[in-house]
Amino acid sequence: MEIFAPDMAIDLGSSNTLVYVRKRGIVINEPTVVVVSTGNRRLVRAVGDEALHLMGRTTDTLTAIRPIKEGVIEDFDSAEVLVRYFMRKAIGVSHLVGPKVLVSVPVGLPPVQRKAMIEAVTVAGARRKNVFLVEKPLAAAIGTGLPVYEPTGTMVVDVGGGTTDTAVVSLGGIVVAQSVPVGGARMDEAIVNYLRTTSTMLIGARTAEEIKVDLASAIPTQDSRRVRIRGRDVLSAHAMDVDFTAAQAYEALKEPCAAILSSVKWVLERTPPELAADIMRTGIHLTGSGARLFGLDQYMATQLELPVLLAKEPADCTINGLSYLIEHDELFEAITRREV
Numbered sequence: 001m002e003i004f005a006p007d008m009a010i011d012l013g014s015s016n017t018l019v020y021v022r023k024r025g026i027v028i029n030e031p032t033v034v035v036v037s038t039g040n041r042r043l044v045r046a047v048g049d050e051a052l053h054l055m056g057r058t059t060d061t062l063t064a065i066r067p068i069k070e071g072v073i074e075d076f077d078s079a080e081v082l083v084r085y086f087m088r089k090a091i092g093v094s095h096l097v098g099p100k101v102l103v104s105v106p107v108g109l110p111p112v113q114r115k116a117m118i119e120a121v122t123v124a125g126a127r128r129k130n131v132f133l134v135e136k137p138l139a140a141a142i143g144t145g146l147p148v149y150e151p152t153g154t155m156v157v158d159v160g161g162g163t164t165d166t167a168v169v170s171l172g173g174i175v176v177a178q179s180v181p182v183g184g185a186r187m188d189e190a191i192v193n194y195l196r197t198t199s200t201m202l203i204g205a206r207t208a209e210e211i212k213v214d215l216a217s218a219i220p221t222q223d224s225r226r227v228r229i230r231g232r233d234v235l236s237a238h239a240m241d242v243d244f245t246a247a248q249a250y251e252a253l254k255e256p257c258a259a260i261l262s263s264v265k266w267v268l269e270r271t272p273p274e275l276a277a278d279i280m281r282t283g284i285h286l287t288g289s290g291a292r293l294f295g296l297d298q299y300m301a302t303q304l305e306l307p308v309l310l311a312k313e314p315a316d317c318t319i320n321g322l323s324y325l326i327e328h329d330e331l332f333e334a335i336t337r338r339e340v
Contacts, residue, residue, distance in 0.1 A: 014162025153275025
């Protein structure tokens with residue numbers, strides 16, 4: 001039996017959770033979903049991949065929960081259960097002393113929510129007073145390989161499942177930033193609402209996500225593709241089919257894309273002139289799972305008249321940044337001192 005558990009990093013997102021274990025790499029990439037008994041939420045029936053498969057198919061006796069909403073803990077007990085499950089799956093339980101853990105959080109997270117996040121991870125099995133929070137855009141910038149520790153301005157827009165975090169980074173810290181509750185989940189919701197309004201059809205979030213991935217775009221295109229969608233008629237409660245086109249998907253996502261753009265403009269307007277000059281030269285770096293929306297980088301570049309660069313494997317940038325901190329003790333200690 002090992003005495004000390006290995007250090008870990010957790011990218012606890014609204015849609016997906018990734019876990020990195022020191023010297024072992026990313027060992028978990030599963031949905032942030034828990035299925036519990038309706039009568040007793042401490043009675044867990046499924047977590048992660050298995051829970052996602054049950055979403056929308058549960059009976060009255062089971063409830064599917066996403067414990068993280070818009071980057072913050074909405075259901076503490078379910079969040080603790082989910083983190084405990086992932087930690088045990090990643091490193092087992094045969095350790096006398098729990099691990100040190102780095103956790104990604106949105107920028108500007110209120111103190112109450114920061115405390116709740118630390119407490120949830122500690123209760124789940126982390127070593128007490130050894131849970132440290134790192135802002136998502138800072139971690140994403142490190143994971144993308146950007147020069148965050150140099151005296152130059154770097155701008156990162158991290159479009160996640162629940163939030164979009166925009167930040168200007170310099171000298172290893174965040175200079176100006178904003179987090180807005182717009183991300184992949186809001187895009188899915190926009191598609192659901194568009195279909196409900198235009199055709200009185202009700203579809204689930206998973207169907208909306210599939211439409212977003214296969215058909216949606218942030219820019220107008222000449223794409224003539226369409227998909228056949230089956231859902232429920234809101235008025236009659238009967239099943240119905242409709243054809244949904246790429247043009248309609250673009251219309252549905254106009255509002256969330258505009259909200260992301262507004263946040264980027266807000267940060268740019270408050271960026272010191274010297275750092276703004278650096279950004280105009282090097283461009284804006286787009287990360288996060290939501291950044292994979294087709295044409296989002298082109299949309300932002302056209303509206304801002306600045307280069308916008310989509311990171312390679314954008315969904316992994318945050319966990320890659322956290323893992324870099326975990327593997328480099330001097331940087332890990334710097335994060336530790338800052339958190340204290």
